[in-house]
Amino acid sequence: MSRNIETVNRYLDGFRKNDHAQILSCLTDDIEWTVFGAFRLSGKDAYDKAIDGPPEFVNPPHLEVVRMVEQNDVIMAELTGTVRRTTGGEMRMSMAEVFIMRNAKIAERRAWVIELKENDHR
Numbered sequence: 001m002s003r004n005i006e007t008v009n010r011y012l013d014g015f016r017k018n019d020h021a022q023i024l025s026c027l028t029d030d031i032e033w034t035v036f037g038a039f040r041l042s043g044k045d046a047y048d049k050a051i052d053g054p055p056e057f058v059n060p061p062h063l064e065v066v067r068m069v070e071q072n073d074v075i076m077a078e079l080t081g082t083v084r085r086t087t088g089g090e091m092r093m094s095m096a097e098v099f100i101m102r103n104a105k106i107a108e109r110r111a112w113v114i115e116l117k118e119n120d121h122r
Contacts, residue, residue, distance in 0.1 A: 006084060007026050008026075010022065015061060018051075020048055027047060027107075030042065034109070057083045057084065065078070066082050067083070068095065074098065075098070075101065079093065093113055095112065
């Protein structure tokens with residue numbers, strides 16, 4: 001397993017535990033995070049404030065890696081996940097993530113998050 005994949009796995013594990021320190025240790029200081037259709041931010045301070053997500057969700061989320069591929073310093077991951085809602089119930093998601101690495105740390109994260117309301121694809 002490459003150092004880059006080890007970093008991404010440690011990063012995802014940090015999200016599963018809602019461990020801000022573990023997540024931030026996987027990032028470069030100038031990290032850029034884009035969730036298409038939702039937001040874009042830069043820097044560890046902004047990232048730290050966004051880790052918990054919107055207030056209508058209860059952390060930590062449940063995340064599963066479907067597959068992960070690596071080419072040079074880019075890792076692409078397909079994930080599924082669920083997160084509990086503060087009002088009850090949960091949101092199910094399918095996610096595509098691109099991690100651009102620098103010196104075995106995440107320098108950019110680009111995410112596409114699709115809420116699944118009916119089944120595995122809708």
